[in-house]
Amino acid sequence: MTEFAFTLLGQDGAARRGRITTAHGTAQTPAFMAVGTAGTVKAMTADQVRATGSEIVLGNTYHLMLRPGADRVAALGGLHRMMDWPGIILTDSGGFQVMSLAKLRKLDEIGVTFRSHIDGSAHHLTPESSTAIQHKLDATITMAFDECTPFPATPDEAAASMRLSMRWAARSRAAFTPRPGYAQFGIVQGGIYPDLRAESAAALTALGFEGYAIGGLAVGEGQPAMFETLDATTPLLPATSPRYLMGVGTPDDLLGAIERGVDMFDCVMPTRAGRTGRAYTARGVFNLRNARFGDDATPLDPACTCTLCTRHSAAYLHHLFRCEEMLGPMLLTGHNLTYYQALMHGARTAIEQHRFAAYAAAARDGWRQTHD
Structure with a gap:
């Protein structure tokens, strides 16, 4: 047992x-x-x-x-x-x-x-x-x-x-x-x-x-x-x-x-944010309802392995939220949880390699890129 x-x-x-x-x-x-x-x-x-x-x-x-x-x-x-x-x-x-x-x-x-x-x-x-x-x-x-x-x-x-x-x-x-x-x-x-x-x-x-x-x-x-x-x-x-x-x-x-x-x-933050159009990424937090994403043909987060980022554009996600399609919250919730889990995986690896301080500093530097 x-x-x-x-x-x-x-x-x-x-x-x-x-x-x-x-x-x-x-x-x-x-x-x-x-x-x-x-x-x-x-x-x-x-x-x-x-x-x-x-x-x-x-x-x-x-x-x-x-x-x-x-x-x-x-x-x-x-x-x-x-x-x-x-x-x-x-x-x-x-x-x-x-x-x-x-x-x-x-x-x-x-x-x-x-x-x-x-x-x-x-x-x-x-x-x-x-x-x-x-x-x-x-x-x-x-x-x-x-x-x-x-x-x-x-x-x-x-x-x-x-x-x-x-x-x-x-x-x-x-x-x-x-x-x-x-x-x-x-x-x-x-x-x-x-x-x-x-x-x-x-x-x-x-x-x-x-x-x-x-x-x-x-x-x-x-x-x-x-x-x-x-x-x-x-x-x-x-x-x-x-x-x-x-x-x-x-x-x-x-x-x-x-x-x-x-x-x-x-x-509840990553799942609640996913239902309201807020995305957590390596480049910071973005509101996918913002008009600037309407023509963005790139992935939301190129470093992410989730279904949203590997198969769809930020513009498509923007469209889903503007049309109030339920697929938008589903995709973005999956992305946000994937990002959180990737952050934890990176933290575990960094601790094993005795470089956690550098890992945390690099993550924080990435978040400062956000324009929202």
Whole structure:
């Protein structure tokens, strides 16, 4: 039986090159995880997601418990079978929705009572029920239930939120059913306050999770504050476990976090941008709705291997978006995810060759070419 494991294969400064082994296969790190909130990466088939180089996808406890329901997913063979993804699946615990649905929820020590954004029906989510739902979904990696501390928050507000999350983390850990090749990650909270982050990291490592996430960032604090928080936090997490920065981010965010010892990332940014005409490329970010692309017969990104860049022109993509054809978002989503995965592949190679700083500098120089 395969045991869950993180193997450190190389290091360049704080940047780490590793491999995650699970019951559902392996993933190379640094890794960007495609977001499949409701059991699908929007605008893409599972084969298309695989073609981008993605090895892990995300599902979301909150959305899947509402539709189609955890029991129904389990009856259909679990999320892997239902969405045609036999590989690794990580499920968010619903903690981010606890923050984002503030007007629809009531929070107490036990958990969160909230009303569905779909039909207004009442639901209750606790560390125990969140963990049980993720078990029914058959998540390879289960996330502890937490409250994502909003920004801005005073030190007292951040401390109270973090300590509640740590009590919930202990309950999540107790509710988790260990199985070979499966894992549960704790989530470090504490806002932008280093002492609170240290307290949170110590509480989680004492519980002995298989991996550790850093939550509560990319919520408005800005990149400098995020990087300062990572500088203070990642050294406190076990070197033998994967480190996951939740909900981040831009390509520049990813490189900066890798420089600070982060192994795993997820963000809706590349897929959401793909649906709205924004392209991530080696030359920067472009808006394909702009008229200047109307006669551009060249590929969007000549260095890219995706279907869009190898078979179509930027002008064709511009045309699709101007005509509101669904193929436009499909092609551009595939391109953006391919670009993100290529960035991660390049980072892994650079770390192995001890030239990550030069790789990151060259990527940033390329992005400065953008004219949008």
